[in-house]
Amino acid sequence: MKKHKLLSLLMAMVLAVTTLVLPASAAGGPRLVTSGQAAASQSVGFTGLSVNCQSLQVTFTLSEPSGSYDFAVDSDLAALPGAYTTWQQDQTSGTVTVYVTLKSGVLTQSGSLILGTISSTGGSAFTVKSASGMKLLGSDYSETTYDSVSQSSATGGVTTWPITIADTASGRVTASSARAVPGQLITLTALPESGYTLDSLTAGDGTGKALSLTSAGSGKYTFVMPASPVAVRASFVLNGQPASPFTDVPAGSWYYDAVCYVYEAGLMGGTGNGQFSPALTTSRGMIVTILYRLEGSPAVSGSAVFSDVAPGQWYADAVEWASANGIVTGYGAGKFGPNDTITREQMAAILYRYAAYKGCDVTGQADLTGYADAGQVSSYAVGPMAWAVDAGLIGGTSSATLSPRGSATRAQAAVILTRLCQSLAG
Numbered sequence: 368m369k370k371h372k373l374l375s376l377l378m379a380m381v382l383a384v385t386t387l388v389l390p391a392s393a394a395g396g397p398r399l400v401t402s403g404q405a406a407a408s409q410s411v412g413f414t415g416l417s418v419n420c421q422s423l424q425v426t427f428t429l430s431e432p433s434g435s436y437d438f439a440v441d442s443d444l445a446a447l448p449g450a451y452t453t454w455q456q457d458q459t460s461g462t463v464t465v466y467v468t469l470k471s472g473v474l475t476q477s478g479s480l481i482l483g484t485i486s487s488t489g490g491s492a493f494t495v496k497s498a499s500g501m502k503l504l505g506s507d508y509s510e511t512t513y514d515s516v517s518q519s520s521a522t523g524g525v526t527t528w529p530i531t532i533a534d535t536a537s538g539r540v541t542a543s544s545a546r547a548v549p550g551q552l553i554t555l556t557a558l559p560e561s562g563y564t565l566d567s568l569t570a571g572d573g574t575g576k577a578l579s580l581t582s583a584g585s586g587k588y589t590f591v592m593p594a595s596p597v598a599v600r601a602s603f604v605l606n607g608q609p610a611s612p613f614t615d616v617p618a619g620s621w622y623y624d625a626v627c628y629v630y631e632a633g634l635m636g637g638t639g640n641g642q643f644s645p646a647l648t649t650s651r652g653m654i655v656t657i658l659y660r661l662e663g664s665p666a667v668s669g670s671a672v673f674s675d676v677a678p679g680q681w682y683a684d685a686v687e688w689a690s691a692n693g694i695v696t697g698y699g700a701g702k703f704g705p706n707d708t709i710t711r712e713q714m715a716a717i718l719y720r721y722a723a724y725k726g727c728d729v730t731g732q733a734d735l736t737g738y739a740d741a742g743q744v745s746s747y748a749v750g751p752m753a754w755a756v757d758a759g760l761i762g763g764t765s766s767a768t769l770s771p772r773g774s775a776t777r778a779q780a781a782v783i784l785t786r787l788c789q790s791l792a793g
Contacts, residue, residue: 396521432461652705
């Protein structure tokens with residue numbers, strides 16, 4: 368035990384010295400840290416590791432491959448929460464492979480890590496010649512491999528990122544690689560089941576940003592691998608069933624029919640690159656513009672009604688029309704806030720006034736007391752919100768919440784507007 372503590376202390380000193388001597392080691396890859404003197408036990412560790420390293424696998428080549436060896440994990444490493452370490456010796460080559468991983472967090476904050484001690488069970492002296500086959504898995508799902516690592520250099524250093532494909536019904540998608548380096552061209556192949564066809568296919572990077580897909584024909588699509596994980600989703604529909612006009616609106620989603628309706632009616636369009644962006648929020652100017660289109664975009668005078676709605680803006684005519692017909696009143700002080708995200712209660716109020724403008728019966732009032740947050744509805748919106756719930760235009764965000772001041776996404780707006788149009792048509 369005293370000998371092991373002494374070795375650990377010496378190892379820590381070596382790591383500290385190495386860090387001072389090789390300040391750029393992280394940029395040049397990892398460096399093996401071990402004693403160059405033959406002994407019956409050798410501490411092994413590394414400097415220059417990525418600070419997001421969560422898992423590590425490495426194989427050590429020993430000077431006496433015919434010997435039998437044991438491995439003891441370093442006490443500090445073993446004390447890390449969720450740490451798991453295992454090892455094995457290849458009896459043919461005599462190499463020792465160590466694997467360590469954490470359930471969460473990172474193995475090192477500084478880039479330096481003591482793995483533990485390799486000991487000869489027979490007491491024979493040996494040295495650690497090199498490390499090879501190193502794989503470093505980052506907390507961001509990156510995987511970096513090094514062919515070999517010595518005390519002075521590392522070769523390899525190729526970082527790849529995973530491509531995951533979500534399971535879907537009535538077909539599947541394959542990728543040309545399960546992991547790829549940034550800049551690599553990846554091919555996705557859509558394989559629908561008999562009687563089905565591809566409806567939508569999307570690929571997003573680690574931030575959720577949609578990647579550009581290029582059709583290569585015959586159900587194949589390509590994209591350029593970013594420096595992050597990629598998530599792929601697809602949906603398939605029966606042959607003859609209308610396909611989604613947008614790649615991010617899969618068949619079977621709760622907003623699918625509504626998006627198709629508002630798109631075909633010319634009320635809502637996409638956000639570019641074949642995307643509808645259902646999770647994006649909707650602005651006050653957009654909702655008023657949709658109602659304006661629903662009315663056939665009647666002519667207006669072109670005069671400024673609100674100080675923050677300049678003539679010539681894409682929403683200016685719609686806001687002027689809505690103001691002239693009592694559908695919107697603005698915030699006060701001459702402001703409308705056309706680019707502000709519309710809240711659920713604001714949408715209810717605008718739709719309520721629009722329905723009244725159309726001559727619809729707006730006397731229906733649902734009892735909102737069953738919602739725990741009913742008291743959060745602004746005074747101006749109590750009546751409109753109760754009407755919208757009674758008319759089935761707006762529902763609770765859960766069985767107990769109405770979220771009156773929550774934002775309305777484009778998907779929610781499509782559903783609400785579809786219900787409104789169907790109600791007006793009925």
